[in-house]
Amino acid sequence: MTEAVRRQTRQQAAVLAALDAAAEFVSAQQLHSRLRDQGASVGLATVYRTLTALAAQDEVDVLRTDDGEAVYRRCASDEHHHHLVCRVCGRAVEVDGPAVEDWAARVSAAHGFRDVRHTLEIFGTCDRC
Amino acid sequence: MTEAVRRQTRQQAAVLAALDAAAEFVSAQQLHSRLRDQGASVGLATVYRTLTALAAQDEVDVLRTDDGEAVYRRCASDEHHHHLVCRVCGRAVEVDGPAVEDWAARVSAAHGFRDVRHTLEIFGTCDRC
DNA sequence: CGCCTAATTGACAATGATTCTCATTTCCGT
DNA sequence: ACGGAAATGAGAATCATTGTCAATTAGGCG
Secondary structure, three states: OOOOOOOOOHHHHHHHHHHHOEEEEEEHHHHHHHHOOOOEEEEEEHHHHHHHHHOOOOOOOEEEEEOOEEEEEEEOOOOOOOOEEEOOOOOOEEEHHHHHHHHHHHHHHOOOOOOEEEEEEEEEEEOOO | OOOOOOOOOOHHHHHHHHHHOOOOOOEEHHHHHHHHHOOOOOOHHHHEEEEEEEEHHOOOEEEEEEOEEEEEEEOOOOOEEEEEEOOOOOOOEEEOOOHHHHHHHHHHHHHHEEEEEEEEEEEEEOOOO
């Protein structure tokens, strides 16, 4: 599993910086326009390429909104974790639940499933909204 | 919350029948072509409308594939449950995990989130694949 | 049993996110 | 500085999904 070699470019640095500046999950389109507004415009295709690459290396977490749009977030934790996402402001809290991991493993095994992976996100309205 | 009144039409019955005939999660496009192949062709827009209506009434479960496509399934259980989905054949097993529900409620409350809802799916390779 | 009207349908256009193409630009080791 | 490989960007292409609107149809009513 060799990490893809990536050159250091202004564009990729800008995308990463914009992600770090966001506390919520943002879409590629949102990032693209934020970057443009900041005067550090990056082509839309490049934003997509960069996000895809980052996601492939687990540098960012990806999830899908109800309408199927992909949204990305740079998380503090490198480890496996889940999210509590505010459906109003988009703010996300990273949470982990060993009990859930165990349950998932147990259930998968009981049904003979291999190479399991799971997705779990909790959506709600946060106390500030 | 009054249930929308729906007329009984050949098209809606056909979509329901096709869903019942499928053990896996299927996309609107797949349903549309299966119906066409069976000679019971239903317009694509109608397939979408019907699925959306069924989903709104919790008659079918919806989830998103990794590439963002919506897939639907008629589940045996009316109650809240989750899925163990085979990433090869698409077969799905309905599972429930009270421990997970509790955990989600606890975590949400701890962070002051209201009106929470969660999504949890486990993807793996089943023993037949 | 036919009629009437509103709900439903379907072909097609329109939208919107994402990916592809390819000519141009930019890294970076030499 | 140079050269080739990698990255970029503008726009076209793709694909799922939704909107439009005229034609069809279900179902209550006389």
